[in-house]
Amino acid sequence: MSPLVSKAIIDFFIAFGVVFGGSMLAGIGSVFVLMPPAAIMLKTASQLKIWALVAAVGGSIDPIRVIESNFLEGHLSPVAQQIALIICSFLGAHMGTELIRWMCRGAV
Template sequence: MYNTVLAFAIIDFFTAFGLVFGGSILAGIGAVFVFMPPSTLMLKTATQLKIWAIVAAVGGSIDPIRVIESNFLDGHMSPVAQQIGYIVCAFLGAHIGTELIRWLCRGAA
């Protein structure tokens, strides 16, 4: 059980991180093709992708909330804590991805 929970938490972290980081890098490449400043577009894209990366990493916006609601009302706190932990891990991945893009673009902007 512990290994499965930890594995899903790590996968959620890296999924959110990859969505923000990869999406921002690709937006920067696209900006070069259309003669826009890549660092500005990368920073904007990273901040806009952050919330969507969290939603995508945890598997959609409704299912985790439904799991939290139904288990909380039934008094089962372990699944509630797991879902909140997954959301926190996805948030950390998206946030670190955003900060890494911000750090990469700091010298160029």
Template structure:
């Protein structure tokens, strides 16, 4: 169980960091290019959400293969773990988008 919690936490923070870091760097790039950073940060955060999820779960199709192969044989525990990792990664990416939206709404 400790291994699952550790991997789930890593999935969460990787997805969160991809969205937040990408949006912040897009905002810095917008400042350097003399364009409004708020719009670009919101756009990039929304676009990076799915890619943050992919990066957090491994960047390949392997998690889906694990789910398929174990469910077809009848082993649900490994499949549920992979689904849990995907859910934690989604929560991290979603929280990153929400944080960027909150920062942009308070920025004026």
């Protein structure tokens, strides 16, 4: 398997895990403080979505620098790779959010 595909799959699951795991743990914590778990899980999933994306792509501004420097030099392949990794991370975060929404539907 190519390194790009491997990295894309890992980024997908990192973002998915951040949203899903964070929301599930927030739901468990909400039980301890006597708050409605489904509402807390839904709110947490939507708030964690962007942070899951940031965590998956490296947690810093480096991916944006790679895009900028390579684009300005005319090297479009690394730019396309970085954008593909960002899209895979977004899809993972979005799938995690949608799974939480699906689990909580009817409970709120």
